[in-house]
Structures are given as structure tokens and as C-alpha cells.
Amino acid sequence: MLLLGGLGMAAGCANHPPKTFTFTADLPPDFAYVAVVYYGPEKGETCTVDRRENIAPVFNSQWRTEYKPDAEITIRRTRKGCPLVIKRIALQIKSAYGKDWSDISGDEAMVFVRNDLSELDEPFRNTFNADGEHTFYGQCQWWFRTMGPNRRIVKLLDCKESDPQETRRTGKAFGAYTLDQLPGKTVRMRIRLDKEEEPSIGDTWVKVPNGWKRCMGDNFEDQYAFCYGNHKDFSTFKMVDGRTCTIYPGCTE
Known part of the structure; x- marks a missing residue:
């Protein structure tokens, strides 16, 4: 009976979906990302939480010295008794082009999480493959200019959405998913770097x-x-x- 009870408890635990998903990125050499995860009340909830009680977790804030490509993201959490769900991940694609502390640049990308994706055009209603992964794509390009009395080179990073064939589009790279899609899955951002730099x-x-x-x-x-x-x-x-x-x-x- 004890064995059967243990098996029953294991089966019950197995029926609960994972509480997290993995965000990761394939980036060019010497690139990194910073992720800020925002939460808000679940649909149908009337509670509110002060921003000080709902601080957004930040991953890779010290990206120049300590960078980890994989981030385990919590889907649901509770603050002050209010059920919260992930709403979006604000991403900064970062890179350093020199050794000085100011020789860095970055651009934005985003992960949106909704209860449904019906308001999006069909190509943006993302689905996961058999391995539980989905990849969204972007392409970055360095822009250069001169500044200061010595006309020192300064570089700006410009990143846009692209398709898997690296066709550059006009908007920022993003992925959109539903809450029900995410448990136990992997969301991957894949960024390629244009070989040609251009004046800014x-x-x-x-x-x-x-x-x-x-x-x-x-x-x-x-x-x-x-x-x-x-x-x-x-x-x-x-x-x-x-x-x-x-x-x-x-x-x-």
C-alpha cells in the first residue's frame, strides 16, 4: 500500500506542468544579451501590486564580466497574495567594440506573452517543434561615425528582425507566445551579424x-x-x- 501510495503521489506530481521555461540565445562572438522579465496580474484578477513589490528579475546585468546564455524564467509567481504571470521579456542585445568602458552599444528585442495570439498575423503565431523549442531571428549591423576633436571612431549597433534565411526586415526581433505554450519549453533568439559595416x-x-x-x-x-x-x-x-x-x-x- 505504501508503494502504491508513493506511485500515486509521483503520478500526481507528473500531471503538474513545469513552472518555468528556458530562454537562450545564439549570438555572434563577443555578443551578449540582458533580459528584464516583467510580470502583471493574471487575466481576470482585480488585484494590484506596487512596483516595489513586483521587481523585475534581470539576467546578465554584468554581461561584460559574467555572461550565461541560458536563463530559467518563472512563468507564474505571487506577490502580496496577487497571482502574477509573465507579460514580457525586454531584451538588450549588447556588444563591446573596444576596451574602454564606453565602447559598447546595443539594441532591443522582445518576447511577448499573451493569453492568446489571435490579434497577431498568422506568421507571428509561434509554435514549438517536437523538441519543445522555438527560435525567432534577428540580424545586427555595426554603424560607425567619428566624434570628438580627434575624430575617434564610435560604433552603434542596429538590430532588426529577420527570417531564418537572414532576410533583414524593418522591425525589432521578437517572439510571441501564450502562457499555456511555455511550461518546460525553450525559446531561442538567434542573431546574425552583417559582415558589412556602414556609416551611421x-x-x-x-x-x-x-x-x-x-x-x-x-x-x-x-x-x-x-x-x-x-x-x-x-x-x-x-x-x-x-x-x-x-x-x-x-x-x-
Whole structure:
């Protein structure tokens, strides 16, 4: 009887769905993500919880020194007696392009969680495969410009949604799921990096066969330094590592 009772308890536990799901990411080298998980009252609940009692968990906040690609996300929790469910995960795709503390950039992605996905177009009503995984895609590109009296290179990361064939779209990368889909599953964000970098501001660089040359503008102190059709007068600039260069990204012609 004791054995049968134990088996019955095990069967009862097996009937309860997992309380978490896994979020993970396949990212380019030297990339990371930061995830902030937001919760709100479950549908039909009239209770409210003060923000101080409903602090959003953060994963990989110290991504430059300690990064873990897998995050176990709690689906439901209770605060002050109020049943809460996950509503969204705000994602920051991060990367450092230099060693200085400010040589970083990032862009946004998102995971939405709804009771149903009927308001979304059919292609965005995500389903999980036989292994319990779903992947949404994005593509990032580095944009570069110069700043300061030495015209030092600064880079900005621009990330957009893409399809599995890496066709870049206009919106931010996102995945959308229902609460019932998530227990025990894995949501994966897969980001690819465009091989070509581009200027972040138009008409400031000129494309040449082996890279880009920085227009001089009125003089070297001209911080905007638009080309305005002058594709003969160029300036030097500083790379992130301190080198003085004449062409980007190769430094010397």
C-alpha cells in the first residue's frame, strides 16, 4: 500500500506542468544579451501590486564580466497574495567594440506573452517543434561615425528582425507566445551579424574599393564634416585602439 501510495503521489506530481521555461540565445562572438522579465496580474484578477513589490528579475546585468546564455524564467509567481504571470521579456542585445568602458552599444528585442495570439498575423503565431523549442531571428549591423576633436571612431549597433534565411526586415526581433505554450519549453533568439559595416550618418564618408574614407568638411574641427560633393578632400581619424588612420576599417590604404 505504501508503494502504491508513493506511485500515486509521483503520478500526481507528473500531471503538474513545469513552472518555468528556458530562454537562450545564439549570438555572434563577443555578443551578449540582458533580459528584464516583467510580470502583471493574471487575466481576470482585480488585484494590484506596487512596483516595489513586483521587481523585475534581470539576467546578465554584468554581461561584460559574467555572461550565461541560458536563463530559467518563472512563468507564474505571487506577490502580496496577487497571482502574477509573465507579460514580457525586454531584451538588450549588447556588444563591446573596444576596451574602454564606453565602447559598447546595443539594441532591443522582445518576447511577448499573451493569453492568446489571435490579434497577431498568422506568421507571428509561434509554435514549438517536437523538441519543445522555438527560435525567432534577428540580424545586427555595426554603424560607425567619428566624434570628438580627434575624430575617434564610435560604433552603434542596429538590430532588426529577420527570417531564418537572414532576410533583414524593418522591425525589432521578437517572439510571441501564450502562457499555456511555455511550461518546460525553450525559446531561442538567434542573431546574425552583417559582415558589412556602414556609416551611421549619410554623406560623411565616401565608399572606396577597400573601405570608407572620411570627408574633411570645412576643416578638421568641423564635427559634422558633410561631404557636400567633395570627394577629394579627406581627413584622418582615430581608431578605437588609438591608431591614426585614413581608411575604415583597414586603417591604411
